[in-house]
Amino acid sequence: MTDLLTAAAVTKSYGGITALSRADFSARAGEVHALLGENGAGKSTFIQILAGAVRPDGGQVHLAGSLYRPRNPQAAQDAGISPVFQELSLIPDLTVEQNIWFRREPLSVARTVRARALREATEALFARHQFPTIRPDQELRRLTLADRQLVEIAKALSSDPKVLILDEATSALGPRETDWLLGLSQGLARAGTLVIYISHRLGEVRQIADRITVFRNGATVAAYDTKAVDDETIIADMLGRRMDRLYPERKPTATERVAVRLRGFGVGHRLDGIDLDLREGEVLGVAGMQGHGQRELFQALFGIGGARGSVEIWGKTKTIRGPRQALTGRDGLALVPEDRRNHGLLLSRSVRENLTLSVISRFTRFGITDPKREGKLVDEMISALKIKAGTPEQLAGTLSGGNQQKVIFGKMLLTEARILLLYDPTRGIDVGTKGEIFQLMRDLAAKGYAILFYSSDLAELVHVADRVAVLRNGRLAAILEGDDNSERQILRAAMIETRAA
Amino acid sequence: MTMATLEHQPDGAATRQGRAAFWRGRLLAQASLIIPCLMLAALLALYGSLREGVFTIDELNLDTAAAMTLLLAATGQTIVLLRGGIDLSIGGMISLGTVLAATRFGSDPAQAAAWAFGIAAIGALVGALNGALITVLRLQPFLVTLATWSILSGTAMIILPTDGGSLPAGWMKFGFSQWLGLSSSVWLLLLLLAFWFWFKRTRLGISIRATGSNERSAFLSGVSPLGINVATYGLSGLFAALAALYLTTQTGAGSPTIGKDYILPSVAAAVIGGISLFGGRGGLVGTIIGAYILTIIGNLVFVLEVSSYWQPIVSGIILLIAVLASSIAEKSARRSLT
Numbered sequence: 001m002t003d004l005l006t007a008a009a010v011t012k013s014y015g016g017i018t019a020l021s022r023a024d025f026s027a028r029a030g031e032v033h034a035l036l037g038e039n040g041a042g043k044s045t046f047i048q049i050l051a052g053a054v055r056p057d058g059g060q061v062h063l064a065g066s067l068y069r070p071r072n073p074q075a076a077q078d079a080g081i082s083p084v085f086q087e088l089s090l091i092p093d094l095t096v097e098q099n100i101w102f103r104r105e106p107l108s109v110a111r112t113v114r115a116r117a118l119r120e121a122t123e124a125l126f127a128r129h130q131f132p133t134i135r136p137d138q139e140l141r142r143l144t145l146a147d148r149q150l151v152e153i154a155k156a157l158s159s160d161p162k163v164l165i166l167d168e169a170t171s172a173l174g175p176r177e178t179d180w181l182l183g184l185s186q187g188l189a190r191a192g193t194l195v196i197y198i199s200h201r202l203g204e205v206r207q208i209a210d211r212i213t214v215f216r217n218g219a220t221v222a223a224y225d226t227k228a229v230d231d232e233t234i235i236a237d238m239l240g241r242r243m244d245r246l247y248p249e250r251k252p253t254a255t256e257r258v259a260v261r262l263r264g265f266g267v268g269h270r271l272d273g274i275d276l277d278l279r280e281g282e283v284l285g286v287a288g289m290q291g292h293g294q295r296e297l298f299q300a301l302f303g304i305g306g307a308r309g310s311v312e313i314w315g316k317t318k319t320i321r322g323p324r325q326a327l328t329g330r331d332g333l334a335l336v337p338e339d340r341r342n343h344g345l346l347l348s349r350s351v352r353e354n355l356t357l358s359v360i361s362r363f364t365r366f367g368i369t370d371p372k373r374e375g376k377l378v379d380e381m382i383s384a385l386k387i388k389a390g391t392p393e394q395l396a397g398t399l400s401g402g403n404q405q406k407v408i409f410g411k412m413l414l415t416e417a418r419i420l421l422l423y424d425p426t427r428g429i430d431v432g433t434k435g436e437i438f439q440l441m442r443d444l445a446a447k448g449y450a451i452l453f454y455s456s457d458l459a460e461l462v463h464v465a466d467r468v469a470v471l472r473n474g475r476l477a478a479i480l481e482g483d484d485n486s487e488r489q490i491l492r493a494a495m496i497e498t499r500a501a
Numbered sequence: 502m503t504m505a506t507l508e509h510q511p512d513g514a515a516t517r518q519g520r521a522a523f524w525r526g527r528l529l530a531q532a533s534l535i536i537p538c539l540m541l542a543a544l545l546a547l548y549g550s551l552r553e554g555v556f557t558i559d560e561l562n563l564d565t566a567a568a569m570t571l572l573l574a575a576t577g578q579t580i581v582l583l584r585g586g587i588d589l590s591i592g593g594m595i596s597l598g599t600v601l602a603a604t605r606f607g608s609d610p611a612q613a614a615a616w617a618f619g620i621a622a623i624g625a626l627v628g629a630l631n632g633a634l635i636t637v638l639r640l641q642p643f644l645v646t647l648a649t650w651s652i653l654s655g656t657a658m659i660i661l662p663t664d665g666g667s668l669p670a671g672w673m674k675f676g677f678s679q680w681l682g683l684s685s686s687v688w689l690l691l692l693l694l695a696f697w698f699w700f701k702r703t704r705l706g707i708s709i710r711a712t713g714s715n716e717r718s719a720f721l722s723g724v725s726p727l728g729i730n731v732a733t734y735g736l737s738g739l740f741a742a743l744a745a746l747y748l749t750t751q752t753g754a755g756s757p758t759i760g761k762d763y764i765l766p767s768v769a770a771a772v773i774g775g776i777s778l779f780g781g782r783g784g785l786v787g788t789i790i791g792a793y794i795l796t797i798i799g800n801l802v803f804v805l806e807v808s809s810y811w812q813p814i815v816s817g818i819i820l821l822i823a824v825l826a827s828s829i830a831e832k833s834a835r836r837s838l839t
Contacts, residue, residue, distance in 0.1 A: 115702075
């Protein structure tokens with residue numbers, strides 16, 4: 001059987017920077033084909049070429065035997081290639097259904113959109129692919145990140161593509177939606193679609209991918225049948241060297257001193273009766289199914305959204321009224337937010353400005369900033385965190401995802417707060433940087449930092465956290481440690497009552 | 502372990518609570534329209550308590566006639582604001598439209614009709630040019646339309662340096678004509694509403710709003726930057742020209758300076774009516790309510806026999822209250838829904 005999609009020696013550079021030096025790719029109809037590589041390996045550029053958003057400098061792509069050269073995203077879609085981008089391409093003020101069928105709406109004789117037909121098409125699409133429940137008439141800006149990702153997937157599926165590209169599509173999803181998407185990908189492949197699957201989660205890739213292509217530094221380095229290759233080899237291909245270990249050694253460093261003590265903590269009806277102690281030197285994991293109160297817990301601790309109950313920070317009763325209050329000084333809290341592109345970073349500002357934005361007072365005298373002292377703080381952070389930026393003046397938006405995340409870490413560490421709230425800090429970043437971030441977390445804990453850590457990837461909680469607090473329906477379902485801290489036990493705690501109800 | 506098969510069922514209390522929060526959220530989401538409605542009701546109640554015969558068809562006919570020029574100008578402005586832009590040139594276009602009408606209509610009905618269409622076409626063309634300049638030169642709409650406003654105003658001055666000129670007698674009867682007890686202005690309002698309910702459901706209408714909401718996403722989905730701007734500003738120019746034509750049926754003269762009186766009020770009417778200056782949010786119904794609010798304030802100042810300078814002061818306060826109230830409502834809506 002001939003391949004549906006082949007790319008040969010595709011190249012692309014931006015200015016002097018080479019994004020793709022030699023990308024080869026070949027995939028069949030009816031398979032799930034994983035595309036792996038570190039951030040900056042050229043995966044994004046490659047799929048943007050497939051999606052018609054970027055034009056290659058050289059090389060050829062063939063689709064179903066004929067030369068494929070889309071002029072724009074529209075042309076790519078007409079040719080049957082639908083991408084689900086990590087960067088969402090949806091419109092906040094349109095409803096779910098308007099977004100899914102945007103520019104392809106069913107029209108009446110008067111050239112207006114037929115509301116009923118639009119609804120029926122949406123419901124049929126949701127039913128056909130067994131989508132998790134989303135209201136079609138809800139405005140997109142009122143949805144969670146996970147639900148928006150689902151709409152993005154629905155939009156891609158609505159044109160019945162021959163090739164579906166999923167770029168880190170599960171990184172915004174909870175375990176339940178992730179399982180659904182994995183099943184869906186396999187189902188689509190069985191029905192003859194080519195699913196190109198990009199993920200940093202090897203477990204998912206192993207579960208569904210028939211074949212794997214690995215990119216490194218803008219070139220294809222290997223292609224395998226999934227069954228014929230082990231994880232170590234794949235990671236070694238991605239990194240160009242054997243990865244020592246993804247997860248750092250975990251030495252218990254927690255002391256008896258309590259950094260954050262919550263009693264009867266709650267927010268609205270989404271979080272209630274939380275009793276929790278976060279100790280100095282501890283990484284405390286937080287787990288739960290999507291929407292069971294994890295986000296509310298982090299936001300309330302950071303002063304977003306009113307909270308009730310008692311909060312003690314380093315032994316003192318506190319009311320945190322807003323982010324400014326939470327941030328202040330060595331007794332403060334610092335947050336790595338969920339949506340780093342919108343909430344954590346000013347993309348059009350430099351690395352330096354991003355790092356020092358919330359700590360301007362640290363290098364200000366008599367209301368005037370001291371560029372030398374600022375420069376020193378910035379240089380220290382860049383070298384400590386190994387942020388790969390040409391100069392401190394490089395725009396944050398031009399960094400890779402992993403390096404952007406490091407800038408956010410740097411910004412947080414500069415506040416000198418010793419209580420860190422990390423909300424999914426490794427979402428959508430590459431394996432190498434993930435390893436560095438885990439190492440950093442353990443190092444900080446050893447220095448006496450107290451870290452509250454939520455991850456949508458359970459394996460990270462199991463391997464990095466000392467203890468894991470599991471939330472269910474906004475309540476604390478269990479605190480797991482030692483041998484109980486396993487993916488199996490976390491899932492049991494997160495779901496077991498749900499099963500009974 | 503498969504989780505997709507598990508049904509997630511919150512208990513009954515949570516559902517009830519959730520439902521209450523849901524309806525509260527929906528209500529708050531509509532707040533930017535509900536608030537101006539309440540304001541208009543309050544103003545009308547005050548007006549009605551001060552004067553006889555406020556709640557009659559005659560009063561509706563009068564107020565609609567008084568509001569119509571602003572309403573037409575604000576319709577174009579609404580479309581531009583939904584796109585996330587602003588159109589200052591409507592001031593120049595209105596002035597130019599009135600002086601062209603007052604100097605070119607003559608007394609031959611056929612000639613007048615031809616020029617009326619001509620003025621509408623000039624409006625659409627100038628607007629389209631605005632849109633093209635904004636897209637091709639990648640300039641701020643504020644700057645481009647400020648420039649075209651100045652150019653159009655100057656042109657109007659050259660054609661007719663002072664207020665004056667004349668219009669055919671039949672033309673000025675338009676405002677007095679009635680059908681089924683409703684004045685031509687009220688029928689025009691209904692026509693405008695019909696246009697809007699059609700337009701907002703067309704692909705162009707949705708695309709304009711979508712582009713205002715998130716330009717990049719809209720362009721990625723196949724919206725043409727040039728096309729959308731030409732259409733948006735072209736419509737705005739067309740409505741400004743229509744506003745000018747309507748204005749001449751009332752004043753019976755041309756004025757090279759009158760247009761500037763409609764620039765900021767057209768924005769104010771839209772914003773009071775819940776349209777976001779950041780684009781993507783709101784609709785013409787809000788703008789219509791906003792235009793009536795501004796008109797009723799004028800009536801109130803007249804009835805109360807206070808200095809007419811109070812009108813802009815009260816309008817400004819109303820504008821602030823409307824914007825503040827919708828912003829508070831939007832914030833609590835967001836809280837209760839996410």
